[in-house]
Amino acid sequence: MSIDIAIHKTHRQFAGGAERVSVEGKTVGQCLDRLIQQYPQMKAILFDRKGRIKNTIEIYVNMESAYPDELKKPVKNGDVIHIALMLAGG
Amino acid sequence: MLTDSEKKRYGRQILMEEIREGGQEKLKSACILVAGAGGIGSTVLNCLAAAGIGRIRILDCDTVEMSNLNRQILHWQKDIGRKKADSASEKLQALNPDIDVEVMHATISRDNILDLASGVDGVVDAMDNMPARYILNEAAVKMHIPFFHGAVHGFEGRAMTVLPGKTACLRCLYRGPVEREIFPVLGTAPAMIGAIQACEVIKYLVGAGRLLTDRMLTIDGLTMTASEFKIHRNPNCEHCASPR
Ligand SMILES: [Zn+2]
Numbered sequence: 260m261s262i263d264i265a266i267h268k269t270h271r272q273f274a275g276g277a278e279r280v281s282v283e284g285k286t287v288g289q290c291l292d293r294l295i296q297q298y299p300q301m302k303a304i305l306f307d308r309k310g311r312i313k314n315t316i317e318i319y320v321n322m323e324s325a326y327p328d329e330l331k332k333p334v335k336n337g338d339v340i341h342i343a344l345m346l347a348g349g
Numbered sequence: 350m351l352t353d354s355e356k357k358r359y360g361r362q363i364l365m366e367e368i369r370e371g372g373q374e375k376l377k378s379a380c381i382l383v384a385g386a387g388g389i390g391s392t393v394l395n396c397l398a399a400a401g402i403g404r405i406r407i408l409d410c411d412t413v414e415m416s417n418l419n420r421q422i423l424h425w426q427k428d429i430g431r432k433k434a435d436s437a438s439e440k441l442q443a444l445n446p447d448i449d450v451e452v453m454h455a456t457i458s459r460d461n462i463l464d465l466a467s468g469v470d471g472v473v474d475a476m477d478n479m480p481a482r483y484i485l486n487e488a489a490v491k492m493h494i495p496f497f498h499g500a501v502h503g504f505e506g507r508a509m510t511v512l513p514g515k516t517a518c519l520r521c522l523y524r525g526p527v528e529r530e531i532f533p534v535l536g537t538a539p540a541m542i543g544a545i546q547a548c549e550v551i552k553y554l555v556g557a558g559r560l561l562t563d564r565m566l567t568i569d570g571l572t573m574t575a576s577e578f579k580i581h582r583n584p585n586c587e588h589c590a591s592p593r
Binding site: 268269311312313314315316317319322323324326327341343344345346347348349 | 390482505506525530539567571578581583
């Protein structure tokens with residue numbers, strides 16, 4: 260049972276430089292918890308003070324938007340979670 | 350009808366089976382609003398003017414600053430201090446005197462956007478902040494005008510096309526407000542994304558190909574990889590959900 264989390268390049272400095280981190284979990288939320296156990300700095304990157312996913316963060320599972328209720332979304336062995344960043348610049 | 354001079358000017362694209370003279374006439378009779386004449390807007394405007402979009406409306410309230418010149422290729426050193434919409438319009442008219450360029454120096458708000466976007470066949474989102482992008486998105490959805498989104502940061506950019514009432518809109522992914530920021534950016538990112546948006550506008554107008562609907566294309570110039578993320582229409586979207 261292994262799920263890959265693809266880390267956005269602006270966040271890799273908070274995840275030991277890794278492009279991808281393999282974790283275990285049954286939901287996106289569990290997988291992100293495992294990621295944070297391994298790289299505690301990722302907590303402040305992904306979540307606001309109330310524990311909600313930040314407004315600028317987008318979560319995709321197997322290249323498909325997991326919005327809304329991302330954290331409850333079930334995942335299975337071999338799935339890939341992408342953490343993407345909303346871009347605003349022009 | 351195309352003039353002889355237009356047939357010559359657009360000869361290379363008229364050769365394309367997706368365009369031909371019929372498609373070129375569609376481009377000539379189209380009116381497109383480009384919101385933002387900055388980094389992305391510069392490339393969008395250049396591509397659309399060169400391709401012969403008959404009427405282009407430029408909307409921008411800013412003036413040209415030195416720090417714009419690394420990426421906003423329609424503005425030159427001599428334009429510092431001028432209104433961006435004027436500077437852009439001058440270059441486009443010099444490039445292609447056959448098209449009409451309208452200039453609007455307005456700050457987008459929910460009060461004025463319906464007027465600013467009235468009568469256009471497409472809205473290009475070339476803004477530099479999320480609040481303005483959402484105002485545009487909402488107006489385009491309300492007015493059933495196709496909306497061409499593009500955004501950049503650093504080496505990276507993304508684009509998506511919205512057909513109101515049919516495909517996911519920008520607000521379908523909304524989680525909450527995002528503040529304005531001074532974003533880092535290299536000129537290649539808005540050039541790539543602006544070209545993609547212009548291509549989408551032209552495809553839409555001539556009815557060719559497969560639009561970037563329900564999918565967000567992201568390009569990372571650093572690894573030179575493109576990814577496509579599937580986006581779903583949100584049945585509770587504040588902008589595009591059908592009223593119950
Ligand atoms: Zn929507």
